Amino acid sequence: MSQLFSRRAVLMQIGSAVIAGASSVPRHAFADLDSQPWFFLTDDEARWLAAIVDVFIPQDEFPSASQAGVVDFIDFQMATGYGQGEGLYLKGPFPEGTPQQGYQLPMTPAEMMRAGLTELRGETDLTAMPTADRAAWVDDLSNRDNMLGDVPSSTFFEELLSLTNEGYFADPIYRGNADYAGWRMVGFPGAHAYYTERVGDNKPTNQPPMGIAHGQLNQVSPRKIEQGG
Amino acid sequence: MSQRTLPKTDVVIVGGGWTGLTAAYELANAGQRCVVLERGRHRHTATSFAGPEEHDELKYALRYTHMQDVKKETLTFRNNRDQQALPMRRLGSFLPGSGLGGAGIHWNGQIWRPLPSDLEMRSHYEDRYGSQFISDDLTIQDWGVTYDELEPHLDFFERICGAAGYAGNLNGETRAGGNPFEGSRTADYPNPAMKQPISNTLFGKAAEKLGYNPFPMPSANVTQAYENPYGAQLHPCTYCGFCERFGCGYYAKADPIICVYDRIKDHENFEIRFEAQVLQVEKSADGKTATGVTYLDENGVEVFQPADTVCLNAYALWNVHLMLVSGLGTPYDPETRTGTVGRNYSYQTIAAVDAFFDDSITTNPFMGAGALGVVVDDFNGDNFDHSELGFLGGGYIACKQYHGRPISYQPVPEGTPRWGAEWKRAVRENYNRHADLVIHGSSVSTHENYLDLDPTWTDAYGRPLLRMTFNFPDNDRKMSDYVMNRAVEIAREMDNVTSVKSVNLAAEGNDYSVVPYQTTHNVGGAVIGTDPATSVVNRYGQMWDHHNVFVFGACLFPQNLGYNPTGPLMGLAYWTLDHMKNDYLSNPRPLMDA
Numbered sequence A: 001m002s003q004l005f006s007r008r009a010v011l012m013q014i015g016s017a018v019i020a021g022a023s024s025v026p027r028h029a030f031a032d033l034d035s036q037p038w039f040f041l042t043d044d045e046a047r048w049l050a051a052i053v054d055v056f057i058p059q060d061e062f063p064s065a066s067q068a069g070v071v072d073f074i075d076f077q078m079a080t081g082y083g084q085g086e087g088l089y090l091k092g093p094f095p096e097g098t099p100q101q102g103y104q105l106p107m108t109p110a111e112m113m114r115a116g117l118t119e120l121r122g123e124t125d126l127t128a129m130p131t132a133d134r135a136a137w138v139d140d141l142s143n144r145d146n147m148l149g150d151v152p153s154s155t156f157f158e159e160l161l162s163l164t165n166e167g168y169f170a171d172p173i174y175r176g177n178a179d180y181a182g183w184r185m186v187g188f189p190g191a192h193a194y195y196t197e198r199v200g201d202n203k204p205t206n207q208p209p210m211g212i213a214h215g216q217l218n219q220v221s222p223r224k225i226e227q228g229g
Numbered sequence B: 001m002s003q004r005t006l007p008k009t010d011v012v013i014v015g016g017g018w019t020g021l022t023a024a025y026e027l028a029n030a031g032q033r034c035v036v037l038e039r040g041r042h043r044h045t046a047t048s049f050a051g052p053e054e055h056d057e058l059k060y061a062l063r064y065t066h067m068q069d070v071k072k073e074t075l076t077f078r079n080n081r082d083q084q085a086l087p088m089r090r091l092g093s094f095l096p097g098s099g100l101g102g103a104g105i106h107w108n109g110q111i112w113r114p115l116p117s118d119l120e121m122r123s124h125y126e127d128r129y130g131s132q133f134i135s136d137d138l139t140i141q142d143w144g145v146t147y148d149e150l151e152p153h154l155d156f157f158e159r160i161c162g163a164a165g166y167a168g169n170l171n172g173e174t175r176a177g178g179n180p181f182e183g184s185r186t187a188d189y190p191n192p193a194m195k196q197p198i199s200n201t202l203f204g205k206a207a208e209k210l211g212y213n214p215f216p217m218p219s220a221n222v223t224q225a226y227e228n229p230y231g232a233q234l235h236p237c238t239y240c241g242f243c244e245r246f247g248c249g250y251y252a253k254a255d256p257i258i259c260v261y262d263r264i265k266d267h268e269n270f271e272i273r274f275e276a277q278v279l280q281v282e283k284s285a286d287g288k289t290a291t292g293v294t295y296l297d298e299n300g301v302e303v304f305q306p307a308d309t310v311c312l313n314a315y316a317l318w319n320v321h322l323m324l325v326s327g328l329g330t331p332y333d334p335e336t337r338t339g340t341v342g343r344n345y346s347y348q349t350i351a352a353v354d355a356f357f358d359d360s361i362t363t364n365p366f367m368g369a370g371a372l373g374v375v376v377d378d379f380n381g382d383n384f385d386h387s388e389l390g391f392l393g394g395g396y397i398a399c400k401q402y403h404g405r406p407i408s409y410q411p412v413p414e415g416t417p418r419w420g421a422e423w424k425r426a427v428r429e430n431y432n433r434h435a436d437l438v439i440h441g442s443s444v445s446t447h448e449n450y451l452d453l454d455p456t457w458t459d460a461y462g463r464p465l466l467r468m469t470f471n472f473p474d475n476d477r478k479m480s481d482y483v484m485n486r487a488v489e490i491a492r493e494m495d496n497v498t499s500v501k502s503v504n505l506a507a508e509g510n511d512y513s514v515v516p517y518q519t520t521h522n523v524g525g526a527v528i529g530t531d532p533a534t535s536v537v538n539r540y541g542q543m544w545d546h547h548n549v550f551v552f553g554a555c556l557f558p559q560n561l562g563y564n565p566t567g568p569l570m571g572l573a574y575w576t577l578d579h580m581k582n583d584y585l586s587n588p589r590p591l592m593d594a
């Protein structure tokens, strides 16, 4: 069975409540990325990532991580400043440190991503594993203290977890948080922020989210990721 | 050596943040030709910080786009002298600024004064508890300047910022609803206190029930249209929730660009150069004075800027670094416990308490502001009896609502897994049901926490990195635990609270880490005092060893108070500038005998 994790597929698969929510956004002109290649990832890496990020953030009434474009987000991050080592001091030597001393690897996040994915994919084809078994495997990964090539597994794991979180909740200009999935889930109204009158009113906010480029840029929907099984 | 030498100026100022721009304003208006050298770029509140573009959590809060680039300058860190210090390869625990306005554009705006006893810490504790009370491993000392001396300057900075609050001690009279422990003020805050969200209000009620004295946190998030003494116009805060780590395009958070720079930038005595990285301070042949500074200009050309007076305003850590690489003063040696530059580095001791509400409460956490809080000061400083406690110092307990930015603001109750369906549900259910309490604790100085130069790693300009050796002193571990437990009691007393969790970053067994953000309140390393054996500058902020070098910023603090540093350090800045203008500049000499 192959599963399609595109935005359209999401809308077809999940319940009417969310479709009602999502259909309030049609003012976006959705430009599909499906025909474009990844910036950084290979198709196989993207599939493997989709599998693991959906363990971190599975689908419920709100989309899963990959449904919300987290793989697109990670791909874009790895190809741009952060992934390429912006804001990272990379002068050697590189002795091993204590956890309190923080990141000490001689590589950029993109290099670490490639190294970790290569090792883990070589070891376990997560996409072939029944969905029900994946959570236990991820749990086990989180408790390992071995090396994935030159990368400690715990460092790689934490990086994936935080990228997933960022991708689900960052402004959609970074290609995750599609249809404001993360923001709708918690009720965050977004970047247009002016609340002087309302502070202290103790009332729910029903303002639909608006991102930085709301209504201005074509919003990009997540690429379809075929999950082989 | 320098490829170019420029004409001499009266004053050269290293750094264009709160202290540097203020020094330039005051000295330029006193007839001194001032050149400010700022390593970062020009940016402006009006053009650079406007929403919605500024409201980008990933870019500014997580990728630190407004902050210092560690590729160019960073430091190495270790917990103790037995370890090898390693580079801080990414920002984390603290976020120093770079560019016009320095860290002053992305601060919270929590604007405090020191307690009178904070400034006389050693003598105060000895007087009250006896000379045996202070343990030998602590190097806490008096500032050499008193609250009464600083009061007019603390007051003036509050006016520059349009501070919003409610005085608790006006001309010696205590007023209900303010902080009853604060030193006497000669005037109330220039603007009324902020509106409070439900979480903070419930905290205040519970604190009151327990017999404490809650009051609104003093804020440089301005509450009404306001003109400061320099003529800057500030606007009311919109509670936008993109405050700390962001610039305020609403002109509502006092920052050095709108409050100071705009009011001086066209003055004939003022000049600022951007992308001007100061590499070292140069000394005269006899070593007694500085002759100016060498910097790399925006084209990478090494330039010597001669000056009669040198002001170090480069932020606490980088002031100390500049002294060490320039051979100003004597470096501290922990073996012999001699020397002063780098001595008495301290930090801030942070603990946190989370309270979770039932569903009758909707906090709307995104309606926040950097200094939106209700505070109790009953466990700060020496506001409570320490005789049986086995530690000194304390901290304020605040319930704050400063943002609800969804990547970072994910409060979940104790026992929630870190990912998966259960985590996802908990994030959703608790986003609007959470009160955020912080214990903002003091930090004592010790013989073993200090700054020096690293033997191995260098910055982009080939200079040795600063090396930080720091761990939480036992005193502060106990202090933090004690005050945190008082905060837990208040949280439990709050209406509609269903569960409470707490974390003390300085708990027994937790070594200080440079990874998680704590505060950008690095203090000490070039401390103020009256004894050259234990201080780098005299009580006027003037270097003992080089009388034409004046030092500004939190590096002056001999140990850290329980408050955020900018109010106190700006009080000191105005105090120093006062003495420069009215005494030193007309007759340059050491203002105190060594």
Ligand SMILES: Cc1cc2nc3c(=O)[nH]c(=O)nc-3n(C[C@H](O)[C@H](O)[C@H](O)COP(=O)(O)OP(=O)(O)OC[C@H]3O[C@@H](n4cnc5c(N)ncnc54)[C@H](O)[C@@H]3O)c2cc1C
Pocket (backbone or CB within 6 Å): B014, B015, B016, B017, B018, B019, B020, B037, B038, B039, B040, B094, B095, B096, B097, B098, B099, B100, B101, B102, B103, B104, B106, B107, B108, B109, B110, B111, B112, B244, B245, B276, B277, B278, B279, B313, B314, B315, B316, B318, B370, B520, B521, B552, B553, B554, B564, B565, B566, B567, B569
């Ligand atoms: C996220 C955050 C929140 C904060 N919140 C609060 C708060 O609520 N309350 C509070 O009291 N304090 C707060 N602070 C601290 C506050 O920002 C600082 O105390 C204050 O900015 C210090 O002013 P300064 O002039 O000493 O240094 P800065 O404002 O940091 O300015 C120093 C300037 O010097 C420049 N510089 C450094 N080295 C060189 C060199 N070699 N050559 C040329 N230029 C150089 C830097 O680029 C920078 O622009 C916060 C800080 C941060 C980062």
Ligand code: SF4
Pocket (backbone or CB within 6 Å): B220, B221, B222, B236, B237, B238, B239, B240, B241, B242, B243, B244, B246, B247, B248, B249, B250, B251, B252, B253, B368, B369, B370
């Ligand atoms: S919360 Fe207020 S002071 Fe802070 S950035 Fe927003 S408008 Fe400015």
